[in-house]
Amino acid sequence: xxxxxxxxxxxxxxxxxxxxxxxxxxxxxxxxxxxxxxxxxxxxxxxxxxxxxxxxxxxxxxxxxxxxxxxxxxxxxxxxxxxxxxxxxxxxxxxxxxxxxxxxxxxxxxxxxxxxxxxxxxxxxxxxxxxxxxxxxxxxxxxxxxxxxxxxxxxxxxxxxxxxxxxxxxxxxxxxxxxxxxxxxxxxxxxxxxxxxxxxxxxxxxxxxxxxxxxxxxxxxxxxxxxxxxxxxxxxxxxxxxxxxxxxxxxxxxxxxxxxxxxxxxxxxxxxxxxxxxxxxxxxxx
Numbered sequence: 001x002x003x004x005x006x007x008x009x010x011x012x013x014x015x016x017x018x019x020x021x022x023x024x025x026x027x028x029x030x031x032x033x034x035x036x037x038x039x040x041x042x043x044x045x046x047x048x049x050x051x052x053x054x055x056x057x058x059x060x061x062x063x064x065x066x067x068x069x070x071x072x073x074x075x076x077x078x079x080x081x082x083x084x085x086x087x088x089x090x091x092x093x094x095x096x097x098x099x100x101x102x103x104x105x106x107x108x109x110x111x112x113x114x115x116x117x118x119x120x121x122x123x124x125x126x127x128x129x130x131x132x133x134x135x136x137x138x139x140x141x142x143x144x145x146x147x148x149x150x151x152x153x154x155x156x157x158x159x160x161x162x163x164x165x166x167x168x169x170x171x172x173x174x175x176x177x178x179x180x181x182x183x184x185x186x187x188x189x190x191x192x193x194x195x196x197x198x199x200x201x202x203x204x205x206x207x208x209x210x211x212x213x214x215x216x217x218x219x220x221x222x223x224x225x226x227x228x229x230x231x232x233x234x235x236x237x238x239x240x241x242x243x244x245x246x247x248x249x250x251x252x253x254x255x256x257x258x259x260x261x262x263x264x265x266x267x268x269x270x271x272x273x274x275x276x277x278x279x280x281x282x283x284x285x286x
Contacts, residue, residue, distance in 0.1 A: 002030040002099060003082035007072035008047060009037040011090035014127075014207060015046050021093045023054055027100040030086075033079055035060040035072045043090075070182045077174050085170055087183070089161035091207050092122075093129060098203040102164050105199050115169035115194030117186050119144075119158045122206035129205055136206055141223075144198035149191045149263065153248070153270050158187040158196070162204050169194060177250045184247060192256070192263075227281060234281060241278045245271060 004022055008015065022032055034057065036044045044059075051057040060079060067075065077085070084106065086099060102118055121144075122136040133139040142157050152158075160183035165173060169190060176185050190196045226233050248271045257263045 001082045002027070002084045002086065002103070003080040004030055004032045004086045004088050004099075005073065005076035005080065006032065006034045006088040006090060007037060007069055007076065008034055008039065008043050008090045009069075009072075010039045010041050011043045012039075012041040012046060014091040015043055017093055018088065018090055019047070019050050019057070021096070022088060023050075023056070024096060025094065025099045026097050027103065030056060030099060031080075031082065032057045032088075033060060033076050034058070035076055036062055037068070037072050038062055038064060038066045068178075070176070070180060071178055073182050074174065074176065074178070077170060080170070083167045084164055086164040087160050092161050093205040093207065095203050095205070101201060101203060102199055105197060106164070106166065107195065107197065113168060114166075115172055115190055116166045116197060117158065117169055117190035117194075118164050118197040118199060119187075120162045120199040120201060120203040122159060122162050122204040123202040125205045125207055127207060129207065132208065135202060137200075144200065147191055147196040147198075149188065150266050152184075152187050152191045152196070153251075153267060156181075156184040156187055157198070158183045159204075159206070161206070165190075177254075180247045180250050181243060184244075185251070188251065189256075228284070231285065234285060238278065238281055238285075241274055241281070245274055245278070248274070 019032070034047045036047060036059070047057070047059050051059045060075065073087070084103065086102070088094070102120060106118055107114070107116055123131060124133040124136050124139055125131055136142070136159065137144060142155070144157050146155065146157060163183055163186065165186060169186065172189050172193065173186055176182060187196060227237055248267055251257055252264055252267045257267070
C-alpha cells in the first residue's frame, strides 16, 4: 500500500485539479492524507468534500494551529503506516502514471532495511498548464547523478513534489528538525544512510505562479544574470539563502552527521560559501 501526503495552505485555486490527478492514477491502491494549515480560503471545504466522496482521502485535524510546510509534513508523516510515501504539493498536477512508474523504479532489495528516496524530473508549466520547459532538470541545470553527500549539500537535486521514500527512510524523516527544507534534508540523509534514485522521466506538471514558495528557477549563467538584473528575484533568492543557512546549521547539529569530522567540515565550507555569496548579493542590492 502507498501513502500520498499533501500539506495545504491557501490552496483553493488549484487544489481540485491536483487532487483529481492523484485520485485518477493508474495505480489505485493508495491513501491520500491531507492537512490544511489553517487556511482562511475554501481549502478545507474542498478537501473535506473529496474525503466524503472517496474513502482513499483522509483530512487530518489541524488543531487550529499553523505549523508551516515542514511542520505539516512531519504531522502527516506521523500518521502514515504505508510502506512507500509520496510527497505532493497543492498546486501541481500529477501525470496519470506517476505512482506506477516510480514504484517500478524503487529498489526491491531496499524494502526492509535500506533507506531510499526516489525522485523524478518535472515538466515546468504556467498557471494554465501551458509548457514552459519540458524538463526542470534541464532548465535548472540539475545533474541527477551527483548524489554523494558533498554534492547534495552543495546543490539539492530533489524536488519535494517529485519525491517518494520507503519505510526505512520514513523512520528517519519523522525525526527531521522543524526548521529545515524537507526535500533537501531527506536527500542529504538518503545520500548518507541509504540511496537516492533518480527517474529521468518528467512525472509532474510543475505549475508556476505568483504564489510559489520557491518554484522553478534557471541554473548556470542565466541564474546569475537574473540575480544581477532583477531586484525582485534577487530579494527572493536572498530569503532562500537565509533559509538554507539555517538548514545547514541544523544539519551540523544532527548527531549522525555531527559525529563525523569530515561531514562537519564539508557543511562548514558550504555555509561559508553561501554566507559570502549572501554578503555579495546584499552589497550588490545597496
